[in-house]
Amino acid sequence: MRRLMNFLLGTARVCFSGPFPERLINLCAQNGVEFWGVEWLDEHTVRLTLRRRGLKKLEELAGRVDCRVEREGSRGLPDFLGKFRARYAFLLGLAFALCAVTVLSRFVLVIQVTGNETVPTAVILSQLRQLGVRPGVYGPSLDRKQLAQEALLELDGLSWMALNLYGTRLEVVVREAVKAPERLDTAENVDLIAEADGIVVKVEPELGDRLVEPGDTVAAGDILISGTVTLEPPLYSDAPERYYQVHARGRVWARTWRTLTAAVPLEAQVKEYTGQEKSAWAVQLFGRRVEIFGTTSISWSEYDKITTVRQAALPSGDPLPLSLVRETAREYVPRTVQVDREAARALLEEELLARLEEQIGPDGTVSAYQCTARETGGRLEVTLTAECREEICAEQPGRPLPPSGEATSPS
Numbered sequence: 080m081r082r083l084m085n086f087l088l089g090t091a092r093v094c095f096s097g098p099f100p101e102r103l104i105n106l107c108a109q110n111g112v113e114f115w116g117v118e119w120l121d122e123h124t125v126r127l128t129l130r131r132r133g134l135k136k137l138e139e140l141a142g143r144v145d146c147r148v149e150r151e152g153s154r155g156l157p158d159f160l161g162k163f164r165a166r167y168a169f170l171l172g173l174a175f176a177l178c179a180v181t182v183l184s185r186f187v188l189v190i191q192v193t194g195n196e197t198v199p200t201a202v203i204l205s206q207l208r209q210l211g212v213r214p215g216v217y218g219p220s221l222d223r224k225q226l227a228q229e230a231l232l233e234l235d236g237l238s239w240m241a242l243n244l245y246g247t248r249l250e251v252v253v254r255e256a257v258k259a260p261e262r263l264d265t266a267e268n269v270d271l272i273a274e275a276d277g278i279v280v281k282v283e284p285e286l287g288d289r290l291v292e293p294g295d296t297v298a299a300g301d302i303l304i305s306g307t308v309t310l311e312p313p314l315y316s317d318a319p320e321r322y323y324q325v326h327a328r329g330r331v332w333a334r335t336w337r338t339l340t341a342a343v344p345l346e347a348q349v350k351e352y353t354g355q356e357k358s359a360w361a362v363q364l365f366g367r368r369v370e371i372f373g374t375t376s377i378s379w380s381e382y383d384k385i386t387t388v389r390q391a392a393l394p395s396g397d398p399l400p401l402s403l404v405r406e407t408a409r410e411y412v413p414r415t416v417q418v419d420r421e422a423a424r425a426l427l428e429e430e431l432l433a434r435l436e437e438q439i440g441p442d443g444t445v446s447a448y449q450c451t452a453r454e455t456g457g458r459l460e461v462t463l464t465a466e467c468r469e470e471i472c473a474e475q476p477g478r479p480l481p482p483s484g485e486a487t488s489p490s
Contacts, residue, residue, distance in 0.1 A: 089131035089155030092116075096124040097146030106140045107133075131157060187218050188247040189397045195253050198236045203251060206230050214400030215365030218244050248397070268324035268477030271304040273297045275471050277333030287327030297471075303331045306477035322480050333471045334446075339434055341427045342460040345418050350383070350411040361404045368404070379410040420459060424452050427461040435465055443469030 095103060100123060107114055107129075114129040129137065131153060141148045190212070192200045207213070210226050223242035231240050238256040242249060271287070279295045288305040291297060310321040359373030384406060391401040428450050435445065448465035 085130065086155050089153060089157040090128055091131050091134055091153040092126070092128050092151045093134070093137065093148055094120070094124065094126045094151055095137075095141055095146045095148040097141070097144060098123065099144060100125045100146060102144045103137075103141055103146050106144065107137060110136060110140065112136050112140070126151070131155065184247055185218055186247065187212075187216050187221075187244070187249045188214055188399055189393065190214060190249045190251060191397065192251045192253065194255070195237075196255060198234065198253070198255060203230075203234065203237075203253065206233050207251065212242070212249070213366065218247070218249065221249075267326045268306045269326045269474050270302050270306045270477045271327045271329060271331070271472045272475050273299055273301045273303055273331070273333070273471045274473040275299050275333075275335045275337070275469075277335035277469075277471055279303075279331060279333045280468065281332040282329070283331070284329035286325050287329065289329070291331065297333065302478075303472060304329045307480065324477055324480070327474075327477070329472065330470050331472050332468060335439075335467045335469055335471065337435060337438065337463075337465050337467060339431045339463045339465075340460060341431055341434075342458045343418065343423050343427060344458055345420070345423075345454065346415055346457065347418050348413050349416050350381075351414045352409055352411045355379070355410040357408045359406045361406070363400075363402045363404055365400045373406075375406065377408050379408070381413060382408045382410045384408050418459070423459050424450075424461055427452075427459070428463065431461065431463040435463065435467070439467050439469040443467055 097103065104114075104117070104125065104127075112129060112133040114127045114133070116126075116128040118126040120126055134150070138148050190204060190207070192203050195203065207226070207230055210229055212221065212226060221242070221244070223244065227240040227242050231237055234240075236255055237253050239254040241252045243252065244250075276298050277296075279291050279293050279297060281293060282289055282291060282303075284304050288308050289303070290305055291301075291303050297303065304327045306325050306327040308323050308325060310323070312318040312320060357374065357377065359375045360371050362369045362371055385408075387405045387407070389403040389405075391399040391403075393399060431450070432445075432448070435448070436443075439445070444467065446466045446468055448463060450461055450463050452459060452461045454460070
């Protein structure tokens with residue numbers, strides 16, 4: 080600690096001589112002048128080290144005992160800064176650096192969002208920006224608790240939010256709401272019908288009367304599992320049949336055949352670049368754009384605009400609200416060319432298979448498929464015919480009770 084204080088305050092190495100140098104040493108001790116490293120060069124000459132602030136007092140005391148003081152050297156922070164006394168650019172840079180450390184460090188430069196999975200980060204940041212939370216805002220002025228509550232009212236899917244300020248970094252911690260399970264109204268009368276034609280291969284009823292068996296052929300709209308449950312009367316009884324209505328549940332698997340068609344023109348417009356380019360440079364700081372070079376005025380009728388952004392970042396990888404933007408405009412002339420038929424057919428087949436997988440769902444499988452292509456009216460048309468195995472149940476409101484039946488409760 081003593082060495083640190085000596086560096087901050089500065090030290091000086093002096094040599095003094097006189098008829099009685101020991102008297103000067105005694106006067107320094109009596110007047111509170113701190114010194115150390117005393118070295119006797121001869122009986123009239125002494126060398127020692129003291130702090131810079133004691134030099135003036137030492138010279139005053141030396142005059143009282145008829146001693147001559149010579150300064151041999153000095154060390155410490157004051158001497159280091161003194162070297163730049165006439166270098167105004169360095170002093171200006173030092174002042175700016177100190178201002179940046181003491182003032183700019185109070186502003187928010189980085190905003191991080193953690194804890195979200197389904198709610199996009201961009202949505203959370205956009206809502207916070209509407210409330211005034213953005214890079215460049217003065218951190219201590221933020222009422223973080225109130226801002227978190229206001230943001231939660233506007234963001235669906237979040238149950239909790241906290242804003243934590245760490246210097247120039249604002250951390251937004253969120254917790255997503257747990258969705259309540261969908262409630263199934265078992266008292267509602269619902270039938271399960273076929274949403275596609277097919278041959279039934281498997282029936283898994285859970286609630287309701289099954290009306291089909293494996294091997295049956297069904298058409299779209301046929302009832303597979305009825306929500307109207309029939310209670311047979313006792314044997315040899317004249318009592319009528321009883322019915323009660325439920326929300327039918329279950330799964331029915333079937334072999335289905337689906338046909339999908341897609342087409343693409345055989346001619347396409349492409350871009351032929353002329354080689355003419357124009358560029359413009361700009362700087363974005365805290366969301367504000369400043370043009371620095373080039374022009375954004377374009378006189379061409381057809382051109383592409385390419386924007387390249389170089390984002391400044393901290394060593395940790397967190398982005399800073401400072402970026403260099405380059406916008407390049409490239410002129411082109413549209414030209415009509417013939418489409419590669421094989422590539423177009425492969426692209427359409429891939430698109431049709433994706434549509435087929437979307438229709439049969441994640442549990443469905445494609446047993447076999449065949450694609451055919453033909454050219455008509457300047458277009459290439461591809462037809463996909465596929466045999467699938469899929470779950471074909473869909474819900475619809477149940478049928479009314481038979482007029483001659485007697486209703487009863489499920490219990």
